Amino acid sequence: MSNKMMKIAVVIQLVIALAGGMLLLGQKMLQVKGSDTMVNLVQILAEKYMEKNPKQPIAVLGGGSGTGVTGMLNGTCEIANTSRDWKQKELDQAWEKGIKPRFFAVAIDGLSVIVNEKNPLTKLTMDQVGAIYRGEVKNWKAVGGPDMKVSLYGRQSNSGTYVFLMEHVLKNKPYSTDMKEMNGNAQIIEGVLADVGAIGYVGVGYIVDKETGKPMKGLKVLNINKDEKAEAFSPLDKAAVDSGAYPVSRPLWMATNGTPKGTAAGFLAWIVGPEGQKVVEAEGFYPVGGKLMEQNLKNLK
Amino acid sequence: MKRQRLRQLKERAIKAFFLANGLLSIFVLLGIFALLLYTAVPAFRDIKIGEFLTTKLWDPTSPLKPVYGILSQIMSTFLVTVGALVIAIPVGIGVAAYLSDVAHWRVREIVKPVVEILAGIPSVVVGFLGIVLVGPFLAKISGQSHGLNALNGSILLAIMSLPTIISISEDSLSAVPQAYSEASLALAGSRWQTLIRVKIPAALSGIIAAVMLGMGRAIGETMTVLMATGNARSFPTGFFQSVRTMTSNIAIELGEVPYYTTHYYALFAIGLVLFIMTFIVNLIADVVLRKYQEREL
Numbered sequence: 001m002s003n004k005m006m007k008i009a010v011v012i013q014l015v016i017a018l019a020g021g022m023l024l025l026g027q028k029m030l031q032v033k034g035s036d037t038m039v040n041l042v043q044i045l046a047e048k049y050m051e052k053n054p055k056q057p058i059a060v061l062g063g064g065s066g067t068g069v070t071g072m073l074n075g076t077c078e079i080a081n082t083s084r085d086w087k088q089k090e091l092d093q094a095w096e097k098g099i100k101p102r103f104f105a106v107a108i109d110g111l112s113v114i115v116n117e118k119n120p121l122t123k124l125t126m127d128q129v130g131a132i133y134r135g136e137v138k139n140w141k142a143v144g145g146p147d148m149k150v151s152l153y154g155r156q157s158n159s160g161t162y163v164f165l166m167e168h169v170l171k172n173k174p175y176s177t178d179m180k181e182m183n184g185n186a187q188i189i190e191g192v193l194a195d196v197g198a199i200g201y202v203g204v205g206y207i208v209d210k211e212t213g214k215p216m217k218g219l220k221v222l223n224i225n226k227d228e229k230a231e232a233f234s235p236l237d238k239a240a241v242d243s244g245a246y247p248v249s250r251p252l253w254m255a256t257n258g259t260p261k262g263t264a265a266g267f268l269a270w271i272v273g274p275e276g277q278k279v280v281e282a283e284g285f286y287p288v289g290g291k292l293m294e295q296n297l298k299n300l301k
Numbered sequence: 302m303k304r305q306r307l308r309q310l311k312e313r314a315i316k317a318f319f320l321a322n323g324l325l326s327i328f329v330l331l332g333i334f335a336l337l338l339y340t341a342v343p344a345f346r347d348i349k350i351g352e353f354l355t356t357k358l359w360d361p362t363s364p365l366k367p368v369y370g371i372l373s374q375i376m377s378t379f380l381v382t383v384g385a386l387v388i389a390i391p392v393g394i395g396v397a398a399y400l401s402d403v404a405h406w407r408v409r410e411i412v413k414p415v416v417e418i419l420a421g422i423p424s425v426v427v428g429f430l431g432i433v434l435v436g437p438f439l440a441k442i443s444g445q446s447h448g449l450n451a452l453n454g455s456i457l458l459a460i461m462s463l464p465t466i467i468s469i470s471e472d473s474l475s476a477v478p479q480a481y482s483e484a485s486l487a488l489a490g491s492r493w494q495t496l497i498r499v500k501i502p503a504a505l506s507g508i509i510a511a512v513m514l515g516m517g518r519a520i521g522e523t524m525t526v527l528m529a530t531g532n533a534r535s536f537p538t539g540f541f542q543s544v545r546t547m548t549s550n551i552a553i554e555l556g557e558v559p560y561y562t563t564h565y566y567a568l569f570a571i572g573l574v575l576f577i578m579t580f581i582v583n584l585i586a587d588v589v590l591r592k593y594q595e596r597e598l
Contacts, residue, residue: 063556064556066558067556069559070556070558070559070560073559073560074560090559093559148446149446151446151447156532156553156554157361157362157553157554158553158554158556158558163362166364167364172364172365173364173365174360174363174364174365177358177360177373177533177534177535178533178535178543179533179534180447180449180531180532180533180543181531181532181533181534181545181553182532183527183528187432190432191447191449194436194437194440194447195440195446195447196446197446197447198446198447
């Protein structure tokens with residue numbers, strides 16, 4: 001390379017570096033991070049919000065609820081999405097760092113237990129789901145299904161859904177080590193679609209085909225009952241989820257550090273407002289009401 | 302006079318520049334090792350090294366009591382890597398021998414660049430192939446309900462390490478002096494005998510280097526195994542089981558883990574173990590290579 005060319009190359013590199021630096025400084029994006037169950041929903045909420053408020057850019061990342069909490073603790077995001085409550089340890093860590101999390105329930109999820117459509121089973125009790133995921137039940141025959149090995153699909157330990165299920169269904173006992181730990185809801189669905197012996201769990205927003213409003217082809221959503229005597233309900237049954245008759249429903253949370261400000265305040269107010277809640281419903285989740293909503297409005301101020 | 306001095310100065314500056322470049326890579330390596338050591342060692346304040354290496358269960362987020370044991374992960378990494386090599390070595394050397402000795406030069410001019418392009422396929426894409434193509438195929442032939450297992454990972458890693466093995470083996474086979482094969486043919490050796498008994502032994506140091514590089518690629522690969530092997534934490538008992546390798550465990554958990562906790566340090570400790578393992582592999586390769594070269598002389 002001649003001397004002149006070398007000089008030109010150096011100048012070009014400098015210009016690129018400078019331009020890159022300026023771009024990074026100039027754009028102040030609202031960083032939202034966390035739950036994979038919520039990432040599609042929040043992404044769409046952000047897109048709709050940005051259509052109306054083009055000067056308030058929002059970046060949404062998934063990764064898992066744990067990633068969101070860690071992001072807030074380490075200062076890499078302003079809003080943390082979690083599909084579970086924060087753990088006491090996390091709250092303690094936050095307070096230690098001077099972070100005062102405020103929580104907004106943005107949607108209700110009916111956590112759905114899914115199997116392959118070739119599996120004739122239609123319902124399970126909470127205890128049975130727990131026993132299956134703890135690895136105590138290894139054959140579908142034991143819970144009234146066909147003679148077939150159970151093939152477990154779940155999420156990784158940074159997933160809020162993983163923790164939620166462990167606390168509420170597995171009764172705080174560890175998962176079977178035979179569970180295949182997938183990278184996200186979508187991968188669990190891929191696994192269950194291809195595997196006749198599969199069982200998986202995903203947020204209700206993931207199983208509904210947006211166009212028809214019905215569950216995806218190839219999947220079967222199991223009805224769940226609290227115990228043997230109770231009636232079994234489907235997570236697709238809005239009334240059952242709202243009334244709490246469906247036993248594994250949960251709020252989906254977005255958390256800020258203290259009172260939300262700037263873009264975060266506008267975004268959250270819009271989500272819990274009627275327009276945002278309509279999007280929540282269109283995405284297959286359920287809108288927030290009652291006490292949770294009152295709490296949301298209080299926390300905005 | 303002045304001009305000459307200027308020239309000398311320039312010469313020296315250039316020398317210093319290249320020396321600095323050479324040293325940089327050493328410093329980077331040492332820096333990484335130091336950082337790894339610095340973040341891994343605190344893990345052993347809470348975990349006993351012996352338990353860490355010999356316990357099968359890894360469950361740092363257990364609601365009962367966190368358990369940190371990486372024996373299953375070491376075994377999984379071993380299983381997947383060995384499987385990959387068993388597939389890739391014969392195929393790789395076979396293709397290299399074909400390209401250097403059998404194929405028409407025109408075929409070689411086309412096939413070799415194509416093989417090298419194979420190396421450029423992103424690992425996520427290979428992993429995806431594992432899920433939609435290799436997985437269902439393995440499920441069918443093994444009679445299991447799914448194909449997310451160690452064998453799937455081995456097949457994919459074999460595919461990923463093939464370009465390295467083929468390309469470097471072919472180079473070293475082609476570098477064997479013409480006189481060797483001419484001598485062999487002159488002594489009435491067939492082409493097969495010439496290839497197997499003369500050329501491959503002569504090129505062995507290059508071929509071993511190629512295999513080691515391929516192995517390095519396989520042992521450190523993360524995304525592909527993460528996607529295709531199912532990531533179950535159980536101790537592997539066979540190729541048709543879902544396994545979680547050391548790399549995928551680090552990738553899965555590092556994004557989530559709260560900083561400066563035992564779990565966080567333990568993940569770096571896994572990285573350190575992996576680093577030491579690859580270091581030993583490279584060291585052995587180096588020693589073997591040197592021995593072989595000495596004998597040659």
